[in-house]
């Protein structure tokens with residue numbers, strides 16, 4: 001049995017670190033992991049996705065269509081884009097804040113968070129929306145959005161890792177001076193489900 | 196042995212280190228770059244690592260070290276192999292003493308390359324044996340086997356990877372440091388009959404290579420890395436595959452019933468006897484592979500050679516699409532159609548329109564300022580802008596629209612000259628990055644000066660190799676062995692070649708930058724401007740700019756002229772995203788209302 005997880009967002013949002021933290025937590029618990037990242041040109045403001053597969057009997061890191069137990073969307077439009085990958089009873093944890101691409105700023109077609117979240121509500125039974133603007137106001141920076149989303153995913157029962165294990169992996173990977181900020185972000189995320 | 200969570204490229208580097216590698220060299224290129232970076236990071240005492248100036252030089256450095264008995268790893272992406280092909284073709288004829296593994300990472304898709312060429316095809320062309328791993332674990336093991344094979348047969352050996360192996364992370368069983376092979380290079384032994392390639396030697400060695408490769412086909416047939424998985428579904432249809440497609444095919448096999456499956460881990464020399472074992476008793480075979488139909492053609496050949504009556508299907512028969520990356524879903528679809536059991540899939544309905552997100556130059560990128568300066572200076576004049584390979588290829592996007600051509604590393608110089616020969620009244624510009632300048636633009640400059648061309652060279656010097664993740668290059672003087680070496684000055688090179696007009700300008704000094712371009716384009720002959728400003732990823736920003744909502748008149752000039760991703764206009768007024776903005780100040784220069792300023 002294996003678990004498929006997809007993280008998606010826009011280059012520069014911290015999806016790669018989040019993916020590494022999930023993988024490292026699973027590894028630490030002795031479960032085999034494979035993952036794949038978008039690296040290179042697409043990182044410059046393009047759509048990025050990480051595929052993670054945790055468990056036995058896995059031949060490649062790529063999650064098939066309809067094969068994701070969880071989608072963590074760092075951007076609501078990107079979550080919509082990856083929706084065909086979600087299992088029928090899969091969970092999605094999504095940031096409410098849109099990232100407007102330059103092309104969109106040029107033509108202004110009215111791309112909005114409401115439409116994206118609305119579509120997700122219609123199609124995803126187990127949906128958690130993180131109000132990113134509120135989160136940033138409380139935490140003080142958007143730089144730890146990835147950790148907030150991971151916390152919210154754990155609270156939603158959408159990740160096969162524990163908050164303690166994740167915090168341990170964060171402490172191993174990020175500089176000491178940011179540990180406290182990350183802890184607050186994780187705790188904020190864990191509480192999100194109840195907000 | 197212990198288990199680590201590694202990226203494919205990290206595993207390849209650690210496998211080379213476990214093989215006792217003495218020297219690692221290469222040129223950055225997605226998706227190969229992390230191999231050399233990892234080798235530098237975990238470099239054992241006595242191992243030498245360098246970013247070479249380009250792939251051809253890297254191949255030659257590696258060959259020299261291998262002549263001297265060293266174990267060498269040389270790394271590049273598939274496009275780089277074209278640059279390195281001259282020494283590679285020859286070194287195959289000459290042979291090596293120490294093990295020489297050539298890691299080439301292919302880019303099916305392509306995701307960040309100009310072509311979808313296949314290194315397995317290069318293997319057949321150059322006669323260099325080739326391993327093709329399908330997972331990170333295999334990549335770790337095969338690099339070690341490749342070293343053994345290379346040394347045993349005195350030939351360079353390809354380890355061919357693809358994006359989904361190189362950039363995949365997996366739990367990998369790796370050796371402990373105590374299990375690493377130790378190796379000491381014997382040194383170069385003079386023997387002109389061996390190391391000097393004359394036609395007679397080439398002829399003699401050609402014969403030996405063909406014989407050796409025919410023997411290797413048998414060796415590979417007996418090697419368990421090429422494997423036939425027996426059928427459990429009684430079907431007379433089989434699947435042949437290799438590389439990442441193997442994983443996708445195995446997952447399809449689990450879902451559709453276990454048909455006979457042939458995994459090809461050494462596409463060249465092709466394991467013919469193992470292929471015959473696979474083919475016997477089958478009526479039809481589907482070949483599932485990325486890029487060229489290498490396995491497919493080899494199987495067609497084997498059927499002819501051994502008189503087997505099996506239909507071989509794949510790209511050549513139109514059963515599988517000919518271009519692009521395979522996915523776990525595309526492979527499932529192809530195999531299920533072939534087996535006659537189509538899979539159904541429900542579609543998500545009513546998906547709202549999604550924004551397209553082409554990659555763009557970062558907020559605060561100095562290339563934006565450089566392109567904008569040239570655009571401003573040349574407004575209304577007949578000009579062609581020849582681009583090159585690097586982040587600055589992204590200058591083609593709207594609204595800058597400043598890249599009219601882009602071909603391959605360093606090509607912009609030649610193309611600018613060629614266009615100008617046919618259209619002498621057009622001002623021709625070549626844009627080249629600092630790393631690309633050293634890698635492959637210098638002969639183009641020499642050509643221009645020698646042949647009295649009329650063109651302007653713009654060197655975009657951001658002090659790093661940005662696109663591939665910020666590697667140092669000769670202009671920085673920093674090496675992979677730590678400490679700083681000798682920085683090569685771009686201006687001195689240009690003046691040394693004989694250019695009279697060489698100006699260095701900070702592109703964010705917009706007036707000076709525009710002035711320099713006007714001045715250069717008005718002069719005859721070959722002129723150069725070096726726009727020097729560091730990449731935002733290697734320098735500190737000045738603190739974000741902000742728009743005064745009272746002053747902003749909503750004209751959207753800042754967006755339409757520059758396309759900086761930090762600026763958007765949600766409700767009729769420009770807003771700057773402080774997380775992205777570096778405070779480069781460019782937008783404040785184009786705002787007619789003086790609405791944009793630095794943070795108070």
Ligand code: SF4
Nearest residue numbers: 559759776779780782
């Ligand atoms: S100052 Fe203006 S152009 Fe420069 S990064 Fe900030 S928003 Fe973009």
Ligand code: SF4
Nearest residue numbers: 747748750751753786
């Ligand atoms: S150019 Fe100036 S006035 Fe025009 S939209 Fe931008 S900030 Fe506002």
